Amino acid sequence: MPSLDKSLVAGLPMFAGFPASDLDEILREAQPIRYPKGTAVFQQDEEAQSFFILLHGHLRVIKVTSDGQQVVVRFVTPGEIFGIAMAMGCATYPATALAIVDSIALVWPAVVWPRLVAKHPSLAVNTLQTMGGRLQDAHTRVVEISTEQVEKRVAHALLRLARQAGRQVEQGVQIDFPISRQDIAEMTGTTLHTVSRILSSWEEQGLVTGGRQRITVRDPHKLFLLAES
Template identity: 55%
Template sequence: MPLDRSLISGLALFAEMTPAEQEDILAKARSSRHPKDAVIFAQEEEAHSFFVLLAGHIRVVKTTPDGEQVIARYINEGELFGIAPAIGRTTYPASAIAAVDCVALAWPTRLWSDFASSYPSLTSNTYATVGRRLQETQQRVVEMSTEQVEQRVAHTILRLIKQAGRKTPEGIEIDFPITRQDIAEMTGTTLHTVSRLMSAWEDEGIVVGGRQKVTVSDPHRLMLIAEHRRKR
């Protein structure tokens, strides 16, 4: 069945395209549903498709040869993912896993170069995204190099509530299930240390924990922890 243009007309990525162009792109897309925990694509796999996430949240994970995992980022609604072809790769550099039930649009990789030449706004938006991710990743390197674990975890949680926060009576909550282990894999520490930190913060009334859930009740104080300088 044909896809409705309203699916993508609201996304910044396609905002500068005409309705006809949007129809054209949609006509070539295939929509896909992915239940929670499904592997949408796997690291090292041939990059058959690239995607736009319409609904849900996706975890992008790198696995090392000896089985350790690092979360590269979370993808939010409206974002591109799996854009290996755009950066000159033929395999995916990481795996994408549905953090909740997800809906995405997918296009065969081989269409990328057609799209790139036909729709300059798509190209420039894509590269702006890649550039932004490069910035974010560099920032993460800086944090890992210069901050203590406590500050890194605080920064990471603040970033999560900023990009996927939802207001609740108790504070701002991360909109998808996330474990202590996940937070550890985003910050380069262990689930034990994350658990200890969050327990301490909970005692101080800064956050409210829960199974696969984090709610920040006092963002300001969490910011103070994140910015706290112990030296100098």
């Protein structure tokens, strides 16, 4: 297989400061794989045989609890490393990653992870920083669900998504991937009915617009004030 172009990843935070020769060596172990919309990159509890960096598209990461409830854990955007179960000492994937649009990822065999991080310690450091950021986000969401009213939780969720994957459009900041009201309900620990009522009220107030699984934050400042009030 021909070597991958290192320009695909050279600008990613995961490989910040890496010499070109190191990138060539790391990419030699990877292959690009396309995941059509609606397909699973991996399934919860499946043996963790690979780890990934998303090059194009968006993924939804979901976890099914022991009593059958589905929770949206997070969304993966281009440039992110994911599926790093081995780095966390896990033999299986703790959640399912689904392509919500046609997506492309670089895929490495999990067995090369120990060798890569031993030879390139910065890879381990950068991965640890990424995991730390996700852990902090998870802590924030736990505190919100435990202490905040639903309206504030939904406002915080939309603001986070706008920061993570927002695209400036004429009407405001559009969350640049398909997201449903059910997704937001699962992210914030509430019901579809409640999220629909809140978003409909915000649409009337001019805070957001929605439709066809697209949400645009029309007034981020007012939404921020609502979240922090």
